[in-house]
Amino acid sequence: MSFRLIALLALPLLAAPAAAQVIESREGIALQNQILELRRDLDALRRGGGMAAPVAPRGGAGAPQELLQQMLARLGELEEEVRRLRGRLEVAENTNRRLAEDVEKLRGDMDFRLQQLEGGAGRPAAPRPPQGPAAAPAPAQPPPAAASQPPGPRTAERAIADGQAALGRGDYAAAEAAAREVLAGRPGPRRQDAQILLGEALLGRRQFQNAALAFNDAYATNRRSSRAPEALLGLANAFTGFGARREACDTLDQLRSEFTTLSAPMQRRVAEARRRAQCR
Template structure:
């Protein structure tokens, strides 16, 4: 009796597994040859289990054969359970392959849809862009002659100084610095180099590059220590050092200015007085 109950337990378990497997197979809706073959195997296995169940139910009524029934049924149930497990794994693998194929199809459809949209966009906008570029090519021959003429025109240091000084007045300090640097290279006279150097110092100060402007002002002073630009250059050195917070160096520049140019212009003298007050010079 106990062996028969065990057999019924395994049979019922296998029947449950088959029912679950059949349900999952139905949900997957497999129509391939492998799927049909798998369903046939499941049906055959279900029939075999039903036969075993019938034998198990009739085992207690047969007196002499009862002891041998549990052993045979147990082996058969074990085989059936193993086959159920194998079929379940195969079914799971097939469902995984189906899901993978479905994802690939969706990806390909999305890619194809995007390509079609891109082609339509290019067709709609490409037709309008083509004609608009044609008139531009017809006007092209009229513009090149003026460009080479401007490029071939020589630029002198004097012209660079004039445009640089105009840029300085307009507070375009970057352009003033560029013109001053080029004029400094092209200038051939001492006065041209001095004016270029002074413009360079002014443009650097305008950009608040005070350390560089102090050096540029002092270079302008060294180029012509006795020229009218010399006291203004020393004044520029003092102003740059004040901006950097170096009051000692600012006072030294002002003392040098007083000692070397006692007869400086009123404007320079007024600036010296102002800077001395800011630097607390003694």
């Protein structure tokens, strides 16, 4: 959201070089007209024609020759001024081109991030297959904590409890599977808990952009619940994970302004998140 404001603020910068081009073009036209007039007068002198009486200096037969030298000097000055203005115009055009390229790049970056944060909201990201020899077992395999349970689907409460236990022992794939199991069912009171669990599991798997979507969904589900600060904190950590430190600091500022009374452990977690994001 803040990227759009940045892009809109950057657009007026293009007006300054354009205005400089108009002014310099007018000055160049005026100088060219003066040069043409002087050249016409010089041609008239060379053909033996006289200049207007008030312009020619008094005294002596050398007056036309002196006038000719003065006009030639003035002509050289005007031509030098034209070259100088052309140089300034080229600099202004190059600056204008660079600014246009910068704004276009900023727009592309803004559209990319908005698509991730807004366009993809509400669509859970597909889990990535396990990678490497240390990958966790497939989500279809029940975790050890659920081995003693009777056959049949787990309740949302049991799935979240199992997912939290898996998260605590670093089994992020099992924690993600438990969260998605709850989210795949009917909407219920534990949906926000499942979304936060999913975000934490994706953070553990370093899928930061998908984690940001999960935490954003958790916050949007209930912005005044007791777990809404936790969702904003997770969103800020996900932003920091993929290098969006400015967005992370903005999210932490939002957390501080919306929730003025936080528990001591939460305050310590927020302070640590601000330190990692290098917030002021």
